[in-house]
Amino acid sequence: MKKLILLALGLGALSCTNAKLVDYNAGRLDTIEDYLKANKPYPGSKEYKSLEKEAESWSNQQPQQEQPSDQQ
Secondary structure, eight states: OHHHHHHHHHHHHHHHHHHHHHHHHHHHHHHHHHHHHTTOOOTTOOOOOOHHHHHHHHHHHSOOOOOOOOOO
C-alpha cells in the first residue's frame, strides 16, 4: 500500500513539474517569436561579420612587420 501511495505522489509531482516547464518554455518561445515578427534583432546578439572580413580587418590592424629575407 505504501509503495502505491509513493508511486502516486511521485507521478503527481512529476506531472506538476512538466506542466511548469512547458509553461516556462512556452513563454520564452512567445517572446522570441514576437521579436522575430517585429523583424528586430534579438537583444544581446551581435551583428554577423563573415570570417573572411573579420580576418582581413584583424590583419590590417596588426603592425606592419618586416620579414627577414632568407636569401644569401
